[in-house]
Amino acid sequence: MILFALVAMPLLAGLVTWVVGDRRLGVGSAVAIGGVAGTLIVAIAAALEQPTHGLDWGGGLSLTFEVDPIARGPLVLVPLVALAVVVYASSYGESQGRARLLGLLSIFVGVMELLLIAGDLLTLIMGWELVGLVSWALIAHHWRGDAPADASHAFIVTRAGDLGLFISAGAVFATSGSLQFSGFGAFTDGGGAAVHVFVGGIVLAAFTKSAQLPFSPWLFSAMSGPTPASALLHSATMVAAGAYLLARLQPALDSVGWFGPLAIGVGLTTALAGGVVASVQSEPKKLLAASTSAQYGFMFVAVGAGYPAVAIAHLIAHGVFKALLFISAGAAIDASGSSRFEDMRLGRSHRTTAALAAVGALALAGVPPLGGAWTKEAVVAAAALESVWIGVFVVLAAVGSAFYATRFQLLAFGSRRVDEPAPTADRAEDSTELRNRSTTVLMLLAAATIALSLLWLPWGEEQLLKVTGGEFAASKLWEFVISIVAIVAGAGWAFLLWRRHRLLTPSGSPLSSVSDWFGIPAATKVGLVDPVLALAGWAARLDDRVVDAGIGRVSVGAQATSRLLARGDDRIVDAGIGRVSYGAQATSRLLARGDDRIVDAGVRGTAHFAAWFSRMLDRFAEYGVDRAVDGSGRLTGALGRQSRRIQSGQTHQYYALIAATSAALVLVLVLWS
Amino acid sequence: MNEVEQLSAPLAIVVVAAVLVVGVYVSSVVDVVAFRSVAGQRLRPGSAALFPARVAHRLSRQQSVRTERPDMILRVLAPAALLGLAAAAVTVIPLSPGIVVADVGTGIVLFGAAEALAIVAIFFHGWSPNSPFALIAGYRFVAVALSYELLSMFVLIGAAIPAESLSIGAIVESQAGLWNVIRQPLGLPLFLIVSLGVTFSGPLDLLDSNDLAGGGSVEDSGMQRLAWQTARHAMRIAFAACAAAVFLGGWHGPVLPGGLWMALKTFAVIALLGFLDVFVARISAERFVRVAWGVLLPLAFLNLLIAGVGAL
């Protein structure tokens, strides 16, 4: 019952909001906020008592809903973040289409909760697909621009990954005949090729969903959605699904040898690359997007190292402060009226926002005693347990995160100095909404972020242990020291560049290509998205382009060749024959003149015969050859016309063809068997 | 259902014929009474009771007009088909406890089919004389009929739900405790609307209506007209009987024998239809169509919902 409410409440609230529409926005936003708040309460209740519920689907399948210990944290996190986001969204942007935005956000919460309480792969796939769909709708919210294109880019990429989920579902169902998560452990221990297929599919789906390399770029496309959508999508819902899935199934997946290394490798690569990308980004939202990929890389490392609980902990902390950062970025964009760093530096004009954003930035940088720092330490510890070098690399990635966190804070909310050029874009007229609404939201989120600092206390730690129900790697002192050094190094470096005004990468520089994920998006676009999109149009044009035109050309060509042949024949053959005859006459005349009368008659006779023969030859041969060539030409032309006739566009003729063909088919089938 | 006994063929024919003849006459008398009462004429029982007979007599001797190149087959077929359908519809309705002419398991659906075919017959009536007004009337009727055809089926099915059977006998028995008219308050009104429509009377008098100078019957005269009127009244009987059986609890009732109850209820419905015929003004076709699709059909769904919930 609780679980049902957990999913149904936000869905209904969202639909109601959407239906109520823009005219009565007050009601709509009230409904949406209320729905999400209610969901939060229900989620807490569900997390506390962990109910399970089964639903028989038929055909041997059944939907299972349960609250796994792993899922408890995210279960509460999603509506919590969503509440803040919805409150922010209720005053975001122009009021036109806001009801849709709010409704979709609320629906988003519902489907994500469905995904979280999934107890079997079927339910999970439902939630998974729905999440992808809703995020598509959210990204395409501003449908007038090129947002739809970006949305379909993101959608198609994630969909391509979802196929993995289907494949693994097929594998496990074909082998064990059940889709229950509980049965997966036994299934994977059983071994066999199916297991590898299964794990591969799951991992693929998870990587695409949470934007690990090489699928990261779709997050940038997702940036063309409205800010609240991005905030929700990056912090707690869409992207979180992948990490959650791996953490949830980690016990089953880990039985395959290559799972751990793969997850660690990809995660680490993404973390490092994301750090680099974020360090040269020139737009706050994209910087945050890149950092999202990087942070999720941390989580994958943790899962790969065998500590799903750590990953979940980091997911929770990250969700909170990433939402905070996104909303503050949105606030900065609203205030500066531009989406680029050049026009920002709102340190003086918006002190509160800057201060609140600073909290998030510190958490992102992993500065103790904030929660984010603690979870990152846990990741480092887990990685170091796997192997020291991995730990070192994670620390390197941490340097990156410290760097870009500082960079974000300084560029967006640093104070503009006199010698800097004035912003090009004009400031948004009234940032009053900014001041009252989003500030409260930011305060809420910042409070949550700070509250997570309790993790540093032993009490908080054991609470977290209780919630996630997993164990953590004991953090060693030297790791702590190293990462503190790393943070200081990264932040200090950023400050140094800031002093030299070199923190902001000029758009023309080679770094700008790096800032676009090293051109991977082009690759995916060419390799995956464009083909899919092109397929439709191509199929549509096939008939006109190929069939009709092709047949038309055949006939035209045929006629041309026939004409050509005819003419060539006239030229060559006739002329040839003509010359033969003239030659013959000439010789005969010569002979006639040359000799005396003795053989005159005979010779004249010969001459006459030659002349006659050549004339005959001329007439008949020419006639025959001419006819033959012309005839062949006409034949080809006629064939061309006939072949075009098939394409008459006459329905009944098509029907006739269909009837004849099907009769033939039946005949073949009968004779075959 | 098991104690229902089929009537033998000849007996069945006799019964149906009797029901129809009596019913038709009564229904025409009801028409006369209703008309005179609304026209404010003085009501003399004797003449009122004899009026239909007189009309029939006059029409039977009248010569029948013939239009140019009518569709003769359909012209003859139309009244015959309507009458036959009415008879067929009556056969599936149980007349008294355990006595039903033809105990069909899917009686209610059969009734619906007969009703649909009646629409066809009525369209023939408008089509066949090859006359403008008649044709317009026929089209108008069909256009409107399509909009309440679904209605009737939903209502009847709704009545069949509590009985858990499609046989009308079972439906009647299911009303032993509580009549459907109370159990499904929306059912009877909707069904009466359909009845008005198929017997093209009252607010739905869109076939033989005066605004088309007599509409479908503009060319009718003599036996043709007589047959058509008879068939129309027979249809009314069928609907009244069905309403009585399906919604008013059929033969259930205190004291009196079941057959008598059935007759009384049928008569009550006939009288109601007859008075609605003259007391309610004609509604314009397009407006009714809008109402039918927009309001009545949802109401029928609601009725179905009520029935389903009640059956749970």
Added chain:
Amino acid sequence: MIDVAFVVFSVAAVASGYGVFRVDSMIRATYLLLASFLNVGAILVLLLAEYLGVALLFMMTVEMIVMGLFMVMFMMNPAGLNPMNMVHQPRFAAAAGVVAAAGVAVVAVFADFPVAPVDAESATTRELGIELLGGSMLVFESIGVTLLATMVCSVILSSATGRFGDGYEGSVAPALEPGGDHRPADDLYDPDAAGGMDMDMDMGDMDHGEMDMGGMDMGGMDMGGMDMGGMDHGEMDMGGMDMGDMDHGGMERDS
């Protein structure tokens, strides 16, 4: 008894089915088709599929009512007051029909099917109901959804003022060469449109012969295939037929 009924019904079904494509009056054609359906429904009842038979009765009746309206809307000479014969490729069609029938008949005669008759006592209607709402629930539901989709898209297809502008937009043929102009609806005929002159020729070969209405020579009628549409059936006059009927034909479409 049952056999007699079966013979009667089946003969009636086939005969009326044949009549559908033989009579001139469109209304008669439609309702002959209905008659054929009714007979098949009766046969279904004989086959103990009682509900199916009656449902076929009901459904087909309503369906044919609609069909009749469309027939009158879209056919010239709906009342069949003039003899007319609008067919093409008649020999091939007849041959195809015979072949199809023969094929099925051969199967019917020579194939041996399992003999497992339904027992007369079983309550088939109840079984059907339980099956529909039980095992075959999915099928049933998908039928429902499909029908819903059908309603929606038929409304969209046939609505005069679609979502892409008003009816006039739809009533003008799209330009046949890119960038070409929109020609008004009444001179739609364009040789290019039907693939060149020889198109006309072969249509001529096919249709001239078969298509002659009430003595008036339909030589122009084959390009009429394209041209025909241009002339409004309402006004189309046919040798010596009462204008009354045609007016209804036209008026029905306009209204």
Added chain:
Amino acid sequence: MNLMTVLLVAAALIGVGVWGALAQQTFVMLMMGIEMMLNGVILAVAGFWAFAGAGLPKGQVLVILSMAVMAIELAIGFALVTAVYRARQADMTEGIGSLKG
């Protein structure tokens, strides 16, 4: 009345349907031909159900399925006829010979 006879009747109906669908020029008549084929199909299915299917309810479901097919065919067909008439003023198959939109 046995399976063979029923199937023979069905065969006749299907044949008539094919003939009509191929020979008729008007869209509506053409659709009538298709309806006729489906009519025969329904009869055949019911025959199989009654004589060779041991009265399995699924057979009846198949009949209902083909009824639904018939209804859909009719609805979409009429919609298309109307749309084509609007676009091309054509009511016969020869009227839409053009191979472009």
